Amino acid sequence: MSERVTQPPTYYAVFAGLIALTVLTVGLSLVDLGEWHTVVGLGIAIAKALLVVLFFMHLLHSDTMTWIAAGTGLFWLGIMLVLTLSDYLTRWVLSY
């Protein structure tokens, strides 16, 4: 599994993107977004995480099995969150 070696310019570009997104997320916290702070914050965090995972962790150039391993953890976290919240978010929908 000798993947290609990622070159430093790619890393610097990714780093610049990460810093930019950090500035963005902190800057947006100074704006009154009401309830949207969490959604926006998570969205930016996902973008940053993707940059780290795809480039710093070399997932982009990794084989399928690695993609599956990476995706599985996330997918299972999704199962836990969605099904647990399915209880909490519908508890008072049907009141007796």
Place this chain on the structure above:
Amino acid sequence: MSTITQYVPQAVPPPPSEPGENYLNAAFGLRSWLLTTDHKRIAILYLVTVTLMFFLGGAAATLIRLNLMTPYGELVNADTYNKLFTMHGVLMVWFFLVPVIPVVLGNFFLPMMIGARDLAFPRLNLASWYIFIFGAAFTLWAITVGGVDTGWTFYTPFSSKSSHTNVIPTLTGIVISGFSSIATGLNFVVTVHRMRAPGLTWGRLPLFIWSLYATSIILLLATPVLAMALSLVIIERVFQIGIFDPSLGGDPLLFQHLFWFYSHPAVYIMVLPGMGIVSELITCFARKHIFGYTFVAWASIGIAVLSFLVWAHHMFVAGQAVYSAMIFSILSYAVAVPSAIKVFNWTATLYRGSVSYRAPLLFALGFIGLFTMGGMTGLFLAALGMDMHVHDTYFIIAHFHFIMVGGTVMAYMGGLHYWWPKMTGRMYPEGWSKLAALIIFVGFILTFLPQFVLGYLGMPRRYHTYPPEFQVLNVMSSAGASILAVGYLLPLVYLIWSLGYGEPAGPNPWGATGLEWQTPSPPPTDNFVATPIVTYGPYEYSPLEETELVG
């Protein structure tokens, strides 16, 4: 029957082993065992450990059933009784059922069945045993200094706030042993992906490997959540923050969600490897290729995935949202489908097979019957209305014991007997083994069938007394338990006896297919002369001329 005809040329040939040299006599002394990285020796270390835990858990069960001989709880008082069933549950679930088949039979045979010399990370394997011992020590210590009375489910806020027993050490021990599970699962997954012999495609893997792989997925993805759930209880107990305490704004159900997110898949950790063993036993003792290999293989994966989607069926009466309950109920029906597929396929394999009723097959047949009954009663419980009626009664206890004891323990006994000649180079006494299988089966039915009735009639679980009208059924159940005890003690005696006096076994006493039977009994340390090249599929019991080269 496929035999190894080719080997991968080795850049450096392995050192020739002396005739008669095997993993047991390759080195002597305590250090060679306690510092071994040989997966086979680690399997034996685990075997001794989990057997001890099994009999300790069984001792607790003995006291429980003795106490329940009379309605008025005359053997132990309520507090002690609570500690007994907690100890029984904790030891049996985490220190026997969850680990046993993967760490004993899986550790021993997974590398051999895929043509590898060891697991991917042998030192991690040894570390996992030490971690297990460490966790077990914590829990056993907690039991000796007074025990825990919360039930193995540790429901909050009782466990996090009100219980005055040794909750924290017990939970610590369980969390630690969880890391042992994760290490084993990780080792298995990486080994199956990266270390299969050339030619051993996924479609040629023995079904035991498929089931171990599926089990490992669950081990990896569920156990961390348990670690977090139990750690939060410890934090709550120390700091009284209110995570699970309603009087402080918390929700006890959050614990149950996190706990059952692990514990439901955990029961499939217990049963999936057993199903894998049954596939091996049925094919060998019916001398027939498995019916529907692809279906059985993918059913294992299907069970592993679906098992994560049903956890809140343990919480139907706890106060979760009705919509959520309905979703989990429907999903719980779905998870029965792949298990049923397996049962049909095993039955179809037996049909028109050339069946020999050796002890391993008796255990496998016991599994099929008892697991089916347990599984069906599980479907009853998936129905919301039915569950309302029997939740927290003996119906539930009967249901899960049918699967865990009638299922997993039976399959484990079958596998242990089947692979015993390979592991030890000795045959066990056939007559005694058949007798033990029969005694276990009869004892099991007598112990747990009355409990379905008791539960339906309303006898609650985890009570040290009961209304006098239930006594007859309880006495039947306790009598059955005494027979079951004999049934389990018998193999302990004759298997140990066979080590010294059993008939020496050859490489393949059963005439079975599978790479593990192509080596001497007991196997040499490196398993194979060199990495074999596989050219046939599994379970090729037909004459060679009729066998197709699998594409």
Place this chain on the structure above:
Amino acid sequence: MSAEHPLLAHHFDDIEQQRGAETLGMWVFLATEVLIFGGLFTGYFVYRSWYPRDFEAVSARLNVLIGAVNTVVLLTSSLTMALSVYAVRTGRQRMLLHGLTLTAVLGTAFLVLKAVEYYADYRDGLVPNTAPFDAPEHQREWAEAQVSPQKVILFLMFYYVMTGLHAVHLTVGIGLMAWLIVRARGGTLSPERYVPVEVCGLYWHFVDVVWIFLLPLLYLTGTHHPADFTHFL
């Protein structure tokens, strides 16, 4: 089939298989880590959905300046880690050593800043069961914001446990860096044997990703005031 490699473990057939196993092993391990943090995230989301206003009120009191600075520190450490992998794969031993050392230093800087932050939290009455927390002026602030102390404690528990678990993981990561530095100095890391660096790098980046999510979830839940960014301690 490659010739016998000096660092080939005996149970592997060739060095490619060994590399493949070690890398997959780390990714699988990271999947389990996602779930262990995931349990905490789930609990956090549940209570956040129950007590949005209260959680926001407590979150606003966290030291967002240190939080933001720490984010930059950790992102930079990920850069130096990635460059270390490049260094070992291209045989640049000095760059490797510098990269690993910088990564460890930045990680330590994060922990130092975190310790400073925890101290500031203590002093600002954000550690339950301590004198500053119980001090009347802080209790009055919660009362004026109409936040019950219980909800404050609940949020703070998530804050301390999540950042604490993260800090523990980071400490382990720094330990791994130390081990790699020892190996680099011993000359056992090279383009043929680079996987230890790659694998520790994966772990390091994962710890970074966890922090990337902790920042908005714990610190940036509501609208901040520029003045929030002025006090370090």
